[in-house]
Amino acid sequence: MLAADRPALSVEQVAGGDRAPVLVVDFVQFTSTQPLPDELARHGRGHPVLRIDPVTDLAREPAYRPLDALADGYAEACRRQGLAGGRIAVVGHCSAAPLALALADRLAGAAEVSPVLVRPTWPDAAMVAADFRSFRDELGAAAGPVPAAADPDLALRQMTVVLHDDLRAMARKHGLDPGSAVIADMLARYRAWLGFLLAGSAASRRAWPSGRVVDRPAGDPPPDGALAAGVLARAWPDGDHA
Numbered sequence: 001m002l003a004a005d006r007p008a009l010s011v012e013q014v015a016g017g018d019r020a021p022v023l024v025v026d027f028v029q030f031t032s033t034q035p036l037p038d039e040l041a042r043h044g045r046g047h048p049v050l051r052i053d054p055v056t057d058l059a060r061e062p063a064y065r066p067l068d069a070l071a072d073g074y075a076e077a078c079r080r081q082g083l084a085g086g087r088i089a090v091v092g093h094c095s096a097a098p099l100a101l102a103l104a105d106r107l108a109g110a111a112e113v114s115p116v117l118v119r120p121t122w123p124d125a126a127m128v129a130a131d132f133r134s135f136r137d138e139l140g141a142a143a144g145p146v147p148a149a150a151d152p153d154l155a156l157r158q159m160t161v162v163l164h165d166d167l168r169a170m171a172r173k174h175g176l177d178p179g180s181a182v183i184a185d186m187l188a189r190y191r192a193w194l195g196f197l198l199a200g201s202a203a204s205r206r207a208w209p210s211g212r213v214v215d216r217p218a219g220d221p222p223p224d225g226a227l228a229a230g231v232l233a234r235a236w237p238d239g240d241h242a
Helices: 036-042 054-058 067-080 094-107 125-138 152-173 181-202 226-235
Strands: 012-015 022-025 049-052 087-093 112-118
Touching: 012 036, 022 036, 022 094, 022 226, 036 049, 036 087, 036 226, 054 181, 067 094, 067 181, 087 094, 087 226, 094 112, 094 181, 112 226, 125 152, 125 181, 152 181
Parallel strands: 022 049, 022 087, 087 112
Antiparallel strands: 012 049
């Protein structure tokens, strides 16, 4: 599929404001607690908050996108959104760390970019295999080998075939239509998530920005707004959020 034929990658505005924008790379439907963009929108102190959800975007297309292609596409989407100059914080949540850093690099040529990583993880082959097995377990499939092709595009296609068969078997077992839109949507989400992990795993690992990592705030659950405060403090340590 040619790049021009692919669905556009999107940047969603979550909250407005007149200070430096905060761009969050996160996964809307894979977050068990309050999504980070929503917390930043509530406690952003006048910063506009924008969100990128690569899994939702990737679910709209069957093709594999390498990390560099994703970063290039989102950089163009940011330019269309007017995020091409001034100060900006680019925040990567959990497994979005590699994409957030790659995107920050691309925006840095025309803007003063502060990368921040929140509870960062770096996808690898073990994470891909664990999530693939987890999806199969959820569908009641028998344990089997994990496709491990050296080419991530081929690996994703192989895993998609297995999960497609698992979904159809699960549907028939429960008296559902194997060809329904619900089954198709589930397969698209599985494929998108595994494709995103494969892209991060295949990319060259970068050093994390010194002093720009936010771990889980104290407390269980953490105090309301604590995570947002940590992000802003690390994005602009001098306290100048203008």
